[in-house]
Amino acid sequence: MRDHEPHPGPVGHRLSTKEAAELLGVKPETVYAYVSRGQLSSRRVPGGRGSTFDAKEVEALARRNRRESSGTSGSGGELSVRTRLTLIDTDRYYFRGVDATELAARHSYEEVAEWLWTGQLRPGATFTAPEAAVAAARRAVDALPEHTAPADRLRVAAIAAAASDPLRFDLSEEAVLGTARSLIPTLVAALPLARHDHRDSGPLAQRLWARLSVRTADKASLRALDRALALLVDHDLAASTLAVRVAASARAHAYAAVSAGLGVIEGPLHGAAGGLAHKLLLEVLDQGDAAPVIADELRAGRRIPGLGHRLYSGEDPRARALFDLLEDIPRAEPALAAARDIVATTARHAPLHANVDLALGVLTASSGMPATASETIFAVARTAGWIAHALEEYGERPLRMRPSGHYVGPRPPQPLPE
Template structure:
């Protein structure tokens, strides 16, 4: 009798989906994120779900603030946790992932929950051709983020299936979009289109110097470490766009637009110029003093989410030490950190580590921004996949009006 009661309390996938008000595939997404537990039934019913657990998830959803409420303060996510000077992708230490696996492997695992070693991302010929034509039409002085935005728009224009927001379709778009962004950038070294990992292909877009295995490893590590970092400004823009059911290309364009701001994506370029000046003048003290004298903060130091060391910087510094010419640049970065620490206990952040990479390898000052944008595209897609499963248009805050009270006369 107890077994019969237990069976009555279990729901099929379709019943659970109806009770939750979602599609059946979304039910399995809840399972993959640990929000629901499923059980395979030997009698051929497929997966079943505990009715009480489903009802509890329904109640949690009802407590979510309505449109116009404080939705921006309560965005549930199962992607990144930042805790005690460490950060984790789906509960796994992100720096350990970056040491063990390549960028494409981590990105695909973050999207699907399945690790496929050796996976490659390749750009469709038509999308890549359109992106290259569009990027090639830009002025020579165009920035890398501008080129990436144009490439994303061009890729969307030739993809008639871009409005298909089913999970498999979005995953296919993601695996094609990221290599399209990379391979559409103009090459400054021998192009490596379709040749192995994205890090190797991106290298030829950033510097004419030979890569070497140590260089590719450092660039791949940087891409892997930067895939996601919770709800940064660009990621929040992505989730707003996804909430409005923008397609993945438009979602990535929203992220790139926010990243183009000087307070978000450009920080590594400032650190690059600072390190170059330290090397030219032979003194970090003089350069730090000049920054402070003019009221500028010293770039590449401190992070409001890490009271101690930025784990991304420390992980990247380790592999940068393997580059043949990195010694003087690493020493300059450490001298900047030590000089500033005399009065303010600030540690190097990932922007300073990116600057060490770009200065050491002869990349331009904006190279760190390019690496950041390409890397973060994978995280933006992960957040879009989450947001597509939520109630649409839930991120609609109400403005607090401070204008003149009506009625007012016509102007």
């Protein structure tokens, strides 16, 4: 189902139920079914028993139905949703109109998150986790098997935090922002520590580092991790973000909406891609040459992780922004060289550029982190964007994210199966 900009139209330019049904080519009962599914809005007739409908909204639905009946959606089969958050345009991307890479270069992850949520900067913003929520989340996460994937740990932590919050069903902007500022540090605090001598305080990047690496973080490394988090806050309507908006459209609370996003990123084509790039880099470092490694990947019929992006014809701007910082970290040089070798080797046959997964792989591989660390970084970072999208969706009419199925099965009536 596509979303359309509202058209105010002339005052009183509304249709009766009968007129709307005639324009749509359906029965009056079906018009009210569209209303119940959130595909149309209605307004009661003052002093009467009927309803009226915005003429242009009905016309838009009629056009959409005609496209669906012909098997097309009018835009390459893709859903389109209004948003004021992120614009991707000509190999650059913007948060609320501001260049996202410049924003991430000048502000912390927490400050960028605040900008995305409210359109205002809060210098020095920090997120604090409530003790009760952290205790509940840690108990739940500690009960999981040792080999549990990061997204599963985070999803369990989010559910436990939700259960400890009696106000979770308050969907007002103020309440959801309060949830956002407490949920993100709770997710981090619930993860097992890699270094047990760590004091759980300071910027979020510092707290997260202690859960990803046994090494002591220097300032340059923490700056790189914080930059990665800020760059990954949002990226338009990625698959996980769409899941979050669908949940929010049904008025699921913020914890549940975030859980929906966490469920999607486990796929190898989304949140797990950075881990695949991490492993590829280690293999190139082990062999000393990207050529045989790339050959083996292609022979096995696999895509080369960390290369190409459907939204950018050139290099992913997030990758360049992160590479720039990593070049200032001496221990990252071998992994950076391996990344350059991968890009150069593949470029002989395909004009693919580095994406943010390759840059994340360099960060994690050179910092003594496991391959799954990039998935954790991605999930924690994107939680802020998911909540921003949930906030937007709470301001829309409910259940609008309800596309109509285009049935292509056997036409009824069919005989009962024997």
